Each structure stands twice: as structure tokens, then as C-alpha cells.
Amino acid sequence: GENVEQHPSTLSVQEGDSAVIKCTYSDSASNYFPWYKQELGKRPQLIIDIRSNVGEKKDQRIAVTLNKTAKHFSLHITETQPEDSAVYFCAYRGSNYKLTFGKGTLLTVNP
Amino acid sequence: DVKVTQSSRYLVKRTGEKVFLECVQDMDHENMFWYRQDPGLGLRLIYFSYDVKMKEKGDIPEGYSVSREKKERFSLILESASTNQTSMYLCASREGSYGYTFGSGTRLTVV
Numbered sequence: 105g106e107n108v109e110q111h112p113s114t115l116s117v118q119e120g121d122s123a124v125i126k127c128t129y130s131d132s133a134s135n136y137f138p139w140y141k142q143e144l145g146k147r148p149q150l151i152i153d154i155r156s157n158v159g160e161k162k163d164q165r166i167a168v169t170l171n172k173t174a175k176h177f178s179l180h181i182t183e184t185q186p187e188d189s190a191v192y193f194c195a196y197r198g199s200n201y202k203l204t205f206g207k208g209t210l211l212t213v214n215p
Numbered sequence: 216d217v218k219v220t221q222s223s224r225y226l227v228k229r230t231g232e233k234v235f236l237e238c239v240q241d242m243d244h245e246n247m248f249w250y251r252q253d254p255g256l257g258l259r260l261i262y263f264s265y266d267v268k269m270k271e272k273g274d275i276p277e278g279y280s281v282s283r284e285k286k287e288r289f290s291l292i293l294e295s296a297s298t299n300q301t302s303m304y305l306c307a308s309r310e311g312s313y314g315y316t317f318g319s320g321t322r323l324t325v326v
């Protein structure tokens with residue numbers, strides 16, 4: 105069935121360091137890959153997404169890369185700040201147009 | 216901005232009760248979704264709807280049903296609540312091929 109593996113489940117970095125979260129998916133028909141950030145007690149919010157016709161997309165300190173051949177995509181956060189601390193979810197849209205989510209990564213940025 | 220509103224932030228219900236979770240979106244989106252979120256399990260799709268009176272099962276529909284009588288409202292129904300349905304429930308809506316907008320969530324406790 106459709107699934108997405110997300111790693112690591114927890115990640116702790118020092119302020120100013122980079123953080124990388126990786127996801128691997130199984131549905132080769134997937135064409136849309138969003139990332140969501142969920143702060144404690146709040147709703148998940150879309151922070152960046154990428155479509156299958158590009159390999160990389162950047163928005164200030166965050167970037168997403170996609171390798172369709174290997175079926176994996178990654179979130180990169182540079183110059184991390186304490187307010188980046190949150191749970192991050194990757195997702196992909198498969199052939200049936202619904203999003204399948206990873207299990208999440210708890211990122212902690214230590215001041 | 217799209218607004219997705221869930222009627223209750225916190226609910227406490229007794230085992231065996233019939234429970235209604237309500238979700239309303241204000242942007243005329245066709246697609247609406249119900250997820251539950253549990254620690255370590257991420258977001259799992261319960262049911263979704265592509266249009267009024269249309270519904271499809273997600274990955275974990277057992278013990279749940281849904282209703283979509285009007286385009287803006289998508290209700291999740293627990294016919295006979297059980298303790299293993301204690302969870303955070305998130306509603307989402309989507310326009311076209313873009314990412315989801317989530318509601319604030321309903322934390323349901325079944326005692």
C-alpha cells in the first residue's frame with residue numbers, strides 16, 4: 105500500500121546549525137510533496153511544497169529537494185532558530201489524489 | 216486566507232455515546248478530509264469527501280462514519296465511542312491540486 109517513511113523521528117540541533125529531514129515514498133505516480141510544520145498545540149501548517157517537475161525549491165532558510173528516481177525527498181533548514189522547534193511532517197499525493205503523511209519529526213533547536 | 220473551523224477544541228465523552236465532530240470551511244472547497252493524530256503514528260486518514268454527498272474511506276475508517284450534506288460542512292461521526300478513539304482529530308480542506316488547510320483540531324477523550 106501507500107506509505108512514506110520519515111527519518112529521523114527526533115532531531116536536536118544547536119541554534120545556527122542545519123537540520124535535514126528525509127522521507128521515502130512508495131507510489132511512483134506521486135507528483136506533489138508538501139511539508140508541514142506543527143508547533144505545540146497548533147494546527148499543521150504548510151511551509152513549503154515541491155512538484156515532481158523540479159528537483160529543488162528554496163524559500164529563505166528552508167529548501168526541499170526531490171529525487172524521483174530514488175523516491176525520496178528532503179527538507180533542509182539552515183541557520184536554525186529556536187522558533188523552528190516543532191514537529192515536521194512530510195507528505196505526498198499519490199495516484200488517488202489524497203495526501204499520505206509521514207509519522208513526523210520532532211525538531212528541537214537548542215539556544 | 217482559507218478558514219477551516221472545528222466546532223469544539225476539547226470534548227469528553229463516555230464510552231458508547233454517539234459523537235459528532237463538526238468542520239466548516241469558508242472557501243467553497245470541494246475536497247474535505249478527516250484525520251486523527253496520535254503520538255508516534257502521525258496523521259492517519261479516516262474519511263474524505265470530494266463533493267457534497269460523496270464520501271470515501273481512508274486508511275482507518277472502522278468505527279467512524281461521515282456526512283457531507285452541504286459543501287462547506289463535513290461531519291465525523293463516532294457511532295459508539297470507545298476508549299481507543301481518544302485522539303486529536305484534524306479536519307482539512309483543499310482547493311484543486313494544492314496543499315491542505317487544517318482546522319485547529321478537536322481533542323477527544325473517551326472515558
